[in-house]
Each structure stands twice: as C-alpha cells, then as structure tokens.
Amino acid sequence: MILENGTIRTLDPSLPTARSLAIAGERIAGGVGAHETALPSPETVDLGGRCVLPGFTDSHVHFPTWALAQREVKLDGARSLEEALDRVRAGLERLPRDRWLRGYGWRSGDWPDGREPTKEDLDAVTGDRPAALIAKDYHSLWLNSAALALAGGDLEVEGGIVERDEHGEPTGILREEAAWRFKERYVHVTDDEYVEAMRAGLRLASARGVTCVHDKDGWLGAVGLWQRLEAQGALTLRVWQSVPHDRLPELRALGLRSGIGSPLVRLGYLKVFMDGTLGSQTAWMLDGRGVRITSGEQLERIVREGAEAGWPVGVHAIGDAANRAALDAFERTLDAWQPRGLRQRIEHAQCLAAEDVARFATLGVAASVQFTHAPSDERLARRFWADQLEGTYSFRSLLESGALLANGSDAPIEELDPWAGIVAAVLGHWRADQRLTLAQALHATCVAPAWLSHDERVRGTLVPGRLADLVVLDRDPFACEPEELPEVRVVATMLGGRWVHNPPPWD
Numbered sequence: 001m002i003l004e005n006g007t008i009r010t011l012d013p014s015l016p017t018a019r020s021l022a023i024a025g026e027r028i029a030g031g032v033g034a035h036e037t038a039l040p041s042p043e044t045v046d047l048g049g050r051c052v053l054p055g056f057t058d059s060h061v062h063f064p065t066w067a068l069a070q071r072e073v074k075l076d077g078a079r080s081l082e083e084a085l086d087r088v089r090a091g092l093e094r095l096p097r098d099r100w101l102r103g104y105g106w107r108s109g110d111w112p113d114g115r116e117p118t119k120e121d122l123d124a125v126t127g128d129r130p131a132a133l134i135a136k137d138y139h140s141l142w143l144n145s146a147a148l149a150l151a152g153g154d155l156e157v158e159g160g161i162v163e164r165d166e167h168g169e170p171t172g173i174l175r176e177e178a179a180w181r182f183k184e185r186y187v188h189v190t191d192d193e194y195v196e197a198m199r200a201g202l203r204l205a206s207a208r209g210v211t212c213v214h215d216k217d218g219w220l221g222a223v224g225l226w227q228r229l230e231a232q233g234a235l236t237l238r239v240w241q242s243v244p245h246d247r248l249p250e251l252r253a254l255g256l257r258s259g260i261g262s263p264l265v266r267l268g269y270l271k272v273f274m275d276g277t278l279g280s281q282t283a284w285m286l287d288g289r290g291v292r293i294t295s296g297e298q299l300e301r302i303v304r305e306g307a308e309a310g311w312p313v314g315v316h317a318i319g320d321a322a323n324r325a326a327l328d329a330f331e332r333t334l335d336a337w338q339p340r341g342l343r344q345r346i347e348h349a350q351c352l353a354a355e356d357v358a359r360f361a362t363l364g365v366a367a368s369v370q371f372t373h374a375p376s377d378e379r380l381a382r383r384f385w386a387d388q389l390e391g392t393y394s395f396r397s398l399l400e401s402g403a404l405l406a407n408g409s410d411a412p413i414e415e416l417d418p419w420a421g422i423v424a425a426v427l428g429h430w431r432a433d434q435r436l437t438l439a440q441a442l443h444a445t446c447v448a449p450a451w452l453s454h455d456e457r458v459r460g461t462l463v464p465g466r467l468a469d470l471v472v473l474d475r476d477p478f479a480c481e482p483e484e485l486p487e488v489r490v491v492a493t494m495l496g497g498r499w500v501h502n503p504p505p506w507d
Contacts, residue, residue, distance in 0.1 A: 006047025010462040026496035051476040055211025055469035056418035057449035060408025067201030076105030101131040119172030137279035141179035206501035209471035212238040236500040240453040242271040257310030274322035283319035296325035307337035361402030371425035372414040407444040
C-alpha cells in the first residue's frame with residue numbers, strides 16, 4: 001500500500017517530511033516516499049492533501065475504568081451540588097432496580113460554596129439503593145448510607161482518610177486507600193462487563209488516533225481483560241501494562257521480567273503511589289500538607305528489588321514533597337537500575353520545587369505528565385497551591401532541562417483524547433512560559449512513549465522498518481495557525497498496516 005498526495009510527518013529529524021509512504025504488511029517499506037514500483041501490485045491511497053503522523057500513545061490511562069465510566073452517571077462539569085444530584089436522579093431512572101448506582105467526575109472545589117457532599121445529600125435522592133460516586137481525581141469516593149452500611153463500620157485503612165462529622169460519624173466521603181479498599185470489596189464489576197465496555201472504548205480510542213496505551217489498571221487484572229480482547233481479534237491498539245508493586249514476589253517467583261507478552265499486550269512496569277491528589281487535597285507537600293502513601297525509604301526498597309528482578313517503576317507523585325522523595329529514592333538506587341537500562345518514570349509531577357526540576361534529566365527519570373491537567377486544574381491550583389504556582393505543570397522547564405516528557409490523559413480523570421492534550425500544551429496552559437511548540441507536544445505523544453516501552457526502533461516514527469501505526473489528520477497541523485489547532489480532526493487510524501478506524505476512500 002502507498003499513501004500519497006499528502007504530507008507525511010515522520011517525526012524523524014533525518015527526514016521530517018515526505019510526500020508518500022510505502023507500507024508492506026505491517027511495516028513501513030523501502031524508503032519513505034518510495035516509488036510504487038518498489039512493491040508488488042501496490043494499492044494506492046489518495047490522501048487528498050491530508051496529513052499522516054505516527055499513531056498517538058496515551059502514556060497514562062486507566063482504560064478499563066475509563067471505558068466503564070462511559071456507561072455511568074457523568075458528574076464531570078457539574079457546577080453545583082444541586083446539579084450533581086439532578087444528574088444522579090436522572091441516572092436512577094435508567095437503572096435496573098438490582099444494580100448499584102455508579103458515577104464519576106464530581107469535584108466540590110468547582111462548586112460555589114466548595115462544601116463537601118455528604119451521605120445525607122445522596123440519601124435524599126437514592127433512598128436505599130447503594131450508590132458510589134468517584135471524584136474527578138478518582139481519589140475520593142462519595143457514598144450514601146446504604147453503601148456505607150455494607151462495610152459495617154470497617155472503613156479505616158492505613159493511607160486512607162474517612163471524613164467524619166462533629167459526632168465522629170462518617171460523612172460519606174472516603175479518600176485514598178479507604179476509598180480504593182471499599183471499592184474493591186463492595187462495588188463489584190464482572191470481567192464480562194469490563195470487556196463489553198472496553199470493546200466500545202477501543203472504537204472510540206481508534207477514532208481519536210490512539211494506537212498504544214500505557215495502562216494503569218493493573219490492580220484490577222487488566223492484563224487478563226486485554227488478553228481476552230486480543231484472543232477475540234478485537235484489540236485495535238498496543239498495551240504497555242502496569243502491575244501493582246506488591247505483585248513483585250509473584251513475578252519473581254515465575255521469573256517474569258518487564259516486556260513479557262505479545263506484540264499487542266505486554267507487562268511493562270511496577271506502579272507505586274507516593275501521595276494523593278490536588279483535588280482531594282491529599283497531595284504530599286513540603287509544607288506538611290497531604291497524605292504520604294509510600295515513604296522515600298519504602299520506594300527505595302521497591303525500586304531496588306524491582307531492578308534486581310528486571311522491572312522499572314512508574315511512581316505516582318503529585319505534590320512537591322512526593323516528587324522530591326521519589327527523585328531521592330531513584331538517586332539512591334542508581335547503582336541498581338541504571339546499569340540494567342531500566343526506564344524509570346514519575347507519573348504526573350504536577351508540583352515541583354525549583355531545585356528538583358533539573359533532577360529528572362540528571363537522573364534519567366522520565367516525566368509522564370498530562371497536558372490537559374493544566375487548564376483543567378487552574379482554579380484548584382490557584383486555590384490550594386497559591387504560593388507554589390511557579391512550580392506547577394512545568395512542561396517546558398522539564399524539557400529545557402533535558403528531561404524526557406511523555407504525554408497522557410489520566411482518563412477518566414480527563415478525556416482519552418491525545419489531540420486535545422496536544423492542543424492544551426500549545427494553547428491551553430495558563431502559564432504562558434510553560435507552553436510547548438507543536439513539535440514538542442507531538443514528540444511527547446508519539447516518540448517519547450515508544451522509548452519508555454523500549455519500542456524506539458519499532459514505532460513512534462514513520463521510517464522504514466517501523467510498524468505502520470499511524471493516524472491521518474484532515475490537514476497538516478504544522479501549516480495551521482495556532483488558533484486553528486482545535487479544529488483539526490482525525491480522519492483514519494492504522495495499526496500494523498491494518499485500518500482500524502475509517503478505512504479509505506474518504507470524501
């Protein structure tokens with residue numbers, strides 16, 4: 001197959017653009033711009049002036065959770081408690097009587113009075129139907145009385161917060177480990193339900209140009225869900241899967257190392273949480289605020305043991321204290337992981353002390369960030385981090401210091417839409433000094449994530465020998481005025497030489 005009559009943006013500096021692209025089987029053939037006679041009986045595809053880019057990678061996504069959330073009550077964007085409750089009421093009307101009411105996306109920090117919701121608020125709408133509503137940051141859970149009763153008062157857990165009223169009674173809000181343990185114990189979702197939701201999610205992801213995800217839902221057994229989809233021939237993207245760090249003993253016992261799997265689904269790295277989030281006010285800060293889930297000493301042990309078994313680590317760190325502790329742990333363990341070529345990463349890195357920015361590059365630790373968090377979190381950051389704004393969402397500072405920057409969505413926290421992330425990096429950052437160029441944002445979305453999964457010689461750029469994972473856009477974004485970038489649309493997506501969204505011809 002030859003794609004011609006358009007602009008090919010290879011993202012390879014040795015040959016940045018080409019007029020056509022030859023594909024043989026699942027890989028890019030010959031030379032970029034090869035004449036059609038280089039292939040036997042080639043099919044030609046008229047791009048009609050459109051633009052081809054390497055396929056997008058979402059470097060931080062909770063894919064099964066995001067896919068399931070598409071079927072739950074959506075509270076994201078609710079401008080008040082009353083609006084959130086109205087959406088819950090409407091969701092109840094569509095729900096079978098024997099089902100939990102599940103929802104996601106509320107954020108009390110966006111409501112006029114900022115009051116945290118309570119179980120009584122929810123009881124007035126749901127009655128005795130158990131209800132569990134996860135916050136926008138997925139680190140707080142809002143429950144009604146019927147749901148709380150299932151725990152029989154057993155709510156406390158190390159690293160968790162149970163909000164209580166003046167009488168010592170639970171208000172209905174659980175945070176961090178307390179929220180996650182409750183969800184695991186009582187809010188059950190079957191594998192069949194996950195797989196069905198993921199099938200629909202894959203179609204949507206392909207329509208948005210996604211050809212790879214770095215998935216974070218290892219804790220719920222996501223690798224098994226992906227394998228079911230792969231066995232059914234329904235998998236239309238590649239997966240670099242996290243594994244909870246406490247599963248390392250089992251991985252070691254089996255002799256499994258990072259990278260095990262198939263061309264589509266591989267286990268990649270251990271996931272660790274240092275702290276909470278900005279929205280739940282549980283980010284671990286240098287001024288003493290927040291929740292410390294993992295200490296620097298504990299992380300040091302995890303990184304060292306992981307390195308000995310051949311596993312890199314992806315560390316959730318939002319607050320400046322969490323990021324410093326994570327960087328300190330990586331620095332103290334350099335002797336264990338650097339000689340093994342392990343590609344370590346810090347997830348989010350939302351608030352950094354000035355003296356820690358350059359340490360990512362110095363240590364060789366990647367910053368796995370989310371460009372869409374900056375515009376989404378502006379109000380909360382100005383409210384809760386007013387005296388630390390210079391250290392927030394430091395995308396350009398990290399890049400200019402030499403750090404590897406990879407872009408994800410953190411869906412369902414934000415929407416799984418890489419192009420929206422690219423636009424946010426270029427236009428939407430309220431700190432103008434931290435905005436990126438289009439080329440930098442694309443590198444973080446296409447090229448850098450492939451390096452993190454040891455695929456830099458396999459995909460991420462469109463040169464001979466690479467997998468033909470690509471996206472067709474309706475125009476060349478480099479030829480657009482910046483203000484036009486939000487109007488750019490995905491036309492088609494290809495994975496390994498196979499169209500997985502909207503095959504040609506196109507109007």
